[in-house]
Amino acid sequence: xxxxxxxxxxxxxxxxxxxxxxxxxxxxxxxxxxxxxxxxxxxxxxxxxxxxxxxxxxxxxxxxxxxxxxxxxxxxxxxxxxxxxxxxxxxxxxxxxxxxxxxxxxxxxxxxxxxxxxxxxxxxxxxxxxxxxxxxxxxxxxxxxxxxxxxxxxxxxxxxxxxxxxxxxxxxxxxxxxxxxxxxxxxxxxxxxxxxxxxxxxxxxxxxxxxxxxxxxxxxxxxxxxxxxx
Numbered sequence: 001x002x003x004x005x006x007x008x009x010x011x012x013x014x015x016x017x018x019x020x021x022x023x024x025x026x027x028x029x030x031x032x033x034x035x036x037x038x039x040x041x042x043x044x045x046x047x048x049x050x051x052x053x054x055x056x057x058x059x060x061x062x063x064x065x066x067x068x069x070x071x072x073x074x075x076x077x078x079x080x081x082x083x084x085x086x087x088x089x090x091x092x093x094x095x096x097x098x099x100x101x102x103x104x105x106x107x108x109x110x111x112x113x114x115x116x117x118x119x120x121x122x123x124x125x126x127x128x129x130x131x132x133x134x135x136x137x138x139x140x141x142x143x144x145x146x147x148x149x150x151x152x153x154x155x156x157x158x159x160x161x162x163x164x165x166x167x168x169x170x171x172x173x174x175x176x177x178x179x180x181x182x183x184x185x186x187x188x189x190x191x192x193x194x195x196x197x198x199x200x201x202x203x204x205x206x207x208x209x210x211x212x213x214x215x216x217x218x219x220x221x222x223x224x225x226x227x228x229x230x
Contacts, residue, residue, distance in 0.1 A: 050085075051066060051083070051085045051090075052085070053085055053086050053087065054068060054069070054070070054085060055068075055069040055070075055082060055083070055084055055085075055168070055171050055172060055174075055175045056068055056069055056082070056083040056085065057069060057072060057075050057076055057079040057081075057082060057083070057175065057179060058079065058080055058081055058082070058083045058092055058228075059076050059078045059079055059080065060078045060079070060080035061078060066083055069082070069171070069174070069175040069178070072178075075175075075178055075179035075180070079095070079179050080092075080094075080095070081093055081094050081095055081226065082095070082172055082175045082176055082179070082181070083228055084164070084165065084168055084172055085228075086164070086168070089164055090228040091157070091161055091164060091165065091225050091226075091227070091228060092225060092226040092227070092228055093165060093172060093176070093184075093223065093225055094154065094223060094224040094225065094226070095176060095179060095180075095181030095182065096181055096182040097182055097185075097221050097222060097223050098147065098148045098149060098150075098221075098222040098223070098224060099147040099148065099149075099222065101182055101185070101221065102147070102221075103219035103220050103221055104145050104147035104148060104219055104220070104221075104222060105145045105147075105215065105216055105217060105218060105219055106139065106144070106145060106148070106156075106190045106200055106215040106216070106218070106220075106222075107139060107142050107143050107144060107145060107215040107216050108142075108143040108144070108145060108146075108216060109142065109143055109216050110142075110197045110198040110214075110215065110216055111138075111142045111194070111197040111198075112142070112197075113141075113142075118135070118138050118194055119194050119195060119196055119197075120159075120193055120194065120195065120201070121195055121196065123210060126159045126160075126193055126195075126201050126210070127159055127160055127163060128160055129158040129159050129160045129193045130158055130160040130161055131158055132155050132156060132157045132158035132161045132191075132192045132193075132225065133155045133227060135155075135156070135158055135192035135193060135194065136150070136155035136156045136192045137155075138192075138194070139156065139192055139194075139215075142215075148222050150224055151224075153226050153227070154224040154225065154226045155192065155224065155225060155226070156190060156191065156192040156222060156224065156225075157191055157192065157223070157225045158191055158192050158193045159191045159193040159201045159203060159210065160193075161191075161225060162189060162191050162203045162205075163203065163208070165184065165205075165223075165225075166203065166205055166208055169184055169205060172184065184205050184223060185205065185221060186205060186206035187204070187205060187206065187220075187221055188202050188203070188204050188205075188211075188220045188221065189202065189203055189204075189205055189220055189221045189222065189223055190202055190220045190221070190222050191203055194215075195212040196212075198214050198215065198216070199212040199213060199214055199215060200212065200213065200215045202218070202220055
């Protein structure tokens with residue numbers, strides 16, 4: 001989180017009543033407020049240069065070669081995913097959902113450790129969570145569903161990361177389909193942001209709605225993502 005965003009977060013916490021339910025519209029505005037006017041400071045270089053804002057194909061080769069989606073007539077055969085870059089934000093989206101696109105529970109059980117430090121129980125804090133990789137490691141310790149298979153380096157996105165994808169879903173889906181991948185559905189998806197020992201946050205990729213659902217019994221889609229590291 002940038003210093004500017006930290007200041008914004010303090011303002012949100014001061015003026016918002018965090019223990020009251022938030023509407024979809026309010027959550028969207030919170031997210032927009034957090035990320036607007038952010039300077040495009042590069043956080044991850046590629047061959048010494050940070051990619052310009054846009055959507056790219058990223059190849060499964062040693063250099064993790066990227067190719068602009070719009071300028072690519074034929075997607076690379078070894079494309080491993082779609083790279084989304086906006087300012088300092090970047091994320092790789094897998095070509096397909098886990099479990100062949102079928103819905104699944106998130107975990108086999110509730111969190112037996114009841115480690116409260118991992119939980120985010122307000123919408124304000126949830127939308128600024130970009131710790132999907134760390135969250136997923138905690139879920140693995142709890143016991144991920146057998147239907148969720150994650151290759152090395154891939155993880156379940158946090159609410160903040162999933163909202164980032166939602167905001168650019170139209171272009172991301174066009175790139176996914178062009179590469180023969182599975183477009184992100186107009187449906188509910190699990191995120192790795194946990195609400196409590198029993199529940200995790202979910203996001204509706206049709207309208208941006210958020211909810212908290214029981215991890216061990218609720219069934220939703222899962223789209224793996226990966227960090228963009230050159």
